[in-house]
Amino acid sequence: MRNRFLQLFxxxxxxxxxxHKRVRNAKVNARIRQLEGTPSNQTIDWLYVILILPCVLLFIPLSSEFIITAFNLLEHLPVWYRWLIGLMVLANFGLKLSEKYRI
Known part of the structure; x- marks a missing residue:
């Protein structure tokens, strides 16, 4: 009787x-998945900075004429090259969305 009780215990x-080990491992795995799913707050998307920078510089008096001249020069680029740049930007944002939503 005592042996049976000790065996059950x-x-x-x-x-x-x-x-307990399974629960602990499940918690660790859930935390790892959570950290993999959230992007780091310290990363800067440099493409946003480059695209917004001319808009900000237009409000600085010393640089506004330079920015306007630069945009006028961009009109002389071939149409296919402007489309290529636009597609590159769209592809970059599309890749970021696909990573975010795991498409």
Whole structure:
């Protein structure tokens, strides 16, 4: 009788320990998935900075004429090259969205 009780107690303790390890591993795995899914707040998307910078520089009196001249010069680029730049920007943002939503 005593041996049977000790065996049951040992089995219960062992199963409890295994369950504890499974729960701990599940929590760790959930935390890893959470960290992989959230982008880092410290990263800067340099494409946004480059695209917004001329708009900001237009409000600075010393640089506004330079920016306007630069945009006038961009009109002389071939149409296919402007389309290529636009497609590159769209592809970059599309890739970022596909990574975010895991498409």
């Amino acid at each position: 040992y089995d219960f303790a062992l199963e409890s320990l295994h369950n």
